[in-house]
Amino acid sequence: MARIKVPNTPSIRRMPTYLHKLMQMRDEGEEFASTTAVAEYMNLDPIIVRKDFSLTGLTGMPGVGYKTKELIEAVRHYLGWDRERTACLVGAGSLGSALIGHEEFAEYGLRITLVFDSDPAKIGRVLHGREIFDVRKMRRKVKAAKPDIAVLCVPSSCAQMVADELVKSGVRAFWNFANVSLRMPDGILVQREVIAGGFAVLSAKLLRGADGKTGDKMADCD
Amino acid sequence: MARIKVPNTPSIRRMPTYLHKLMQMRDEGEEFASTTAVAEYMNLDPIIVRKDFSLTGLTGMPGVGYKTKELIEAVRHYLGWDRERTACLVGAGSLGSALIGHEEFAEYGLRITLVFDSDPAKIGRVLHGREIFDVRKMRRKVKAAKPDIAVLCVPSSCAQMVADELVKSGVRAFWNFANVSLRMPDGILVQREVIAGGFAVLSAKLLRGADGKTGDKMADCD
Numbered sequence: 530m531a532r533i534k535v536p537n538t539p540s541i542r543r544m545p546t547y548l549h550k551l552m553q554m555r556d557e558g559e560e561f562a563s564t565t566a567v568a569e570y571m572n573l574d575p576i577i578v579r580k581d582f583s584l585t586g587l588t589g590m591p592g593v594g595y596k597t598k599e600l601i602e603a604v605r606h607y608l609g610w611d612r613e614r615t616a617c618l619v620g621a622g623s624l625g626s627a628l629i630g631h632e633e634f635a636e637y638g639l640r641i642t643l644v645f646d647s648d649p650a651k652i653g654r655v656l657h658g659r660e661i662f663d664v665r666k667m668r669r670k671v672k673a674a675k676p677d678i679a680v681l682c683v684p685s686s687c688a689q690m691v692a693d694e695l696v697k698s699g700v701r702a703f704w705n706f707a708n709v710s711l712r713m714p715d716g717i718l719v720q721r722e723v724i725a726g727g728f729a730v731l732s733a734k735l736l737r738g739a740d741g742k743t744g745d746k747m748a749d750c751d
Numbered sequence: 752m753a754r755i756k757v758p759n760t761p762s763i764r765r766m767p768t769y770l771h772k773l774m775q776m777r778d779e780g781e782e783f784a785s786t787t788a789v790a791e792y793m794n795l796d797p798i799i800v801r802k803d804f805s806l807t808g809l810t811g812m813p814g815v816g817y818k819t820k821e822l823i824e825a826v827r828h829y830l831g832w833d834r835e836r837t838a839c840l841v842g843a844g845s846l847g848s849a850l851i852g853h854e855e856f857a858e859y860g861l862r863i864t865l866v867f868d869s870d871p872a873k874i875g876r877v878l879h880g881r882e883i884f885d886v887r888k889m890r891r892k893v894k895a896a897k898p899d900i901a902v903l904c905v906p907s908s909c910a911q912m913v914a915d916e917l918v919k920s921g922v923r924a925f926w927n928f929a930n931v932s933l934r935m936p937d938g939i940l941v942q943r944e945v946i947a948g949g950f951a952v953l954s955a956k957l958l959r960g961a962d963g964k965t966g967d968k969m970a971d972c973d
Contacts, residue, residue, distance in 0.1 A: 539761060541955050542948035549930060570932050608951050609958035624849035628946075633930065637947055637954075678953065702957050704949060708771060708855065710792050718960060720953035724850075725859055726764035728926060729830050731900065731942035732859075733763050735924050736831030738940060 540581045541608070545637070546571055547581065548604050552636075555597045563594035610638045617643035617671055617700070619691050620682035621651050621661045624706060628680060630657045643674055664691075671698040678702045685709040762803045763830070767859070768793055769803065770826050774858075777819045785816035832860045839865035839893055839922070841913050842904035843873050843883050846928060850902060852879045865896055886913075893920040900924045907931040 550570050554562050564582065568575040582589065585603035589595045605611045618625055618641050628634075629641055646652060647664040654661050662670060671679075679700045683691050688707035695703070702718040705711055711719050772792045776784050786804065790797040804811065807825035811817045827833045840847055840863050850856075851863055868874060869886040876883050884892060893901075901922045905913050910929035917925070924940040927933055933941050 538952055541951050542945070544951050545947035546932075546943075546945050550932075572932070607955070609954045610951075614954065614957070622849070623845045623852060627844070627846035627849055630845060631946065633947060634950070637950060639950060639954075677957065702953060704953050710768075710772075710794070718953065718956050720949050720956070721768075722949045723764070723768050724853065725767035725855060727942050727944045728856070728859065728861060729766050729832075730760055730763050731924060731926055731940065732831045732836065732861075733829070734940050734942070735836070735899065 537584070540584060543571070543573075543581055544604055544608055545633075547578075548601065548610075548637075549633075551597055551601045551604070555601060559597055561594045562597040562600055564589060566594075605638075608637075613638045613640055614677040615674070616641045616678040616680050616704075617645065617667075617674070617676040617695075618680040618682060619645045619664065619667070619695075620684075621646040621648075621656055622682060625680075625682035626656055628682065628706075629659060639678075641680065643670055643676060645670075667691075668694060668698045671695060671700065675699060678704055680704045680706070682706050759806070762806055765793070765795075765803055766826055766830055767855075769800070770823065770832075770859075771855075773819055773823045773826070777823060781819055783816045784819040784822055786811060788816075827860075830859075835860045835862055836899040837896070838863045838900040838902050838926075839867065839889075839896070839898040839917075840902040840904060841867045841886065841889070841917075842906075843868040843870075843878055844904060847902075847904035848878055850904065850928075851881060861900075863902065865892055865898060867892075889913075890916060890920045893917060893922060897921060900926055902926045902928070904928050 547567060550567055551562055554566070564575045564578045568578040571578070579589065582595065582600065585607040587595060587600060587603045602611070616639060618629060621644050625644070629644060634641070641659065644656060644659045644661050645664045645667050646661050651661050652663045679695045679702070681688055681691060681703060685707045688705065688709050689711055692703060692711050692713070696714065696717060701716070703711065703720065705719055705721045706724070708723070710721065713719055769789060772789055773784055776788070786797045786800045790800040793800070801811065804817065804822065807822070807829040809817060809822060809825045824833070838861060840851060843866050847866070851866065856863070863881065866878060866881045866883050867886045867889050868883050873883050874885045901917045901924070903910055903913060903925060907929045910927065910931050911933055914925060914933050914935065918936065918939060923938065925933065925942065927941055927943045928946070930945070932943065935941055
């Protein structure tokens, strides 16, 4: 299956954290941002940070670093976060609710405009300012609103069915939090989020730590 | 700062998904698991899957693959998921609630035994079978229960304060969902979860896709 090639996923995963730190620095009036300061904040080797920043096309000035505002714009542009992306979210449970209420998404250009659920107790209620619609209205509403992305927070047992319905309604990109690998036609993007992935890393570290094998510096956010 | 060295974080991040698929195969009576089948499920190159599996110390049999049950045990052992880890969770909002209710964690040996919040409206309520305790009782209860891990789902503004308090109470490992880099003494493990990381990857793919630069096969779960 042909997939879109994106260089270096771990680098891209780090970008939001760079952005978070850089915006903090900007707000504190720091005109220049050094790789060292960012690296220290993230417990990373400065070489990695420099390499990641170079993906954006910017080059730092020796001994000074980057112009903070320029670097922020370069990172945002690299991620496509300088344009707005609309999304529909299906499954207004606790995870769905957490995502809708995640305030930083607005800064990243992600606007969740439509929310669906199948639970009669939830339909019609308002969650963080969005009305929850009946999932039976999904096809019609999605066809009309044409969201760029669908965020799936439904149980794994019905994720494929919901995704198929959304593809038929014109959605081309999915952020999938359901614990299932979606079978999709070519040309449809899927980013699967495995919440246990972070716990696996922590658990493996904990095990090695307990075995006494300590070693190199390691990022706390990979 | 000295950190625990864990080889290849992306490989470890993929392990829960391997495990999920392998357990499914086991439940369907498949005695042997081939790298090809697992690779196809995850949209990965079989070479990557074989390399990841080799981290567990097991070697597949040519043309047959791995004994499914043996591989499951090897992955669980590699991650330290064959032993139980207890956790306390602080911040019983929608994200905290989603994590407490995440049924797969039990299979991974993670048992959230203590839940704390500062909101009087939440304290005393029961969430997925766990009573929510007043955060003011945290130090005493954590000292008594000695959880292996603390899961932080508190606002970023108070995450450092809560973490400091937990370190004083004896916690040595943190799974941090707050959008802040925690400053910790040496020897304390922190795994920071950046929910926007997945959106960054999806967004970058969407941008490159829109530019028409399609290319190699790419995993939908990295």
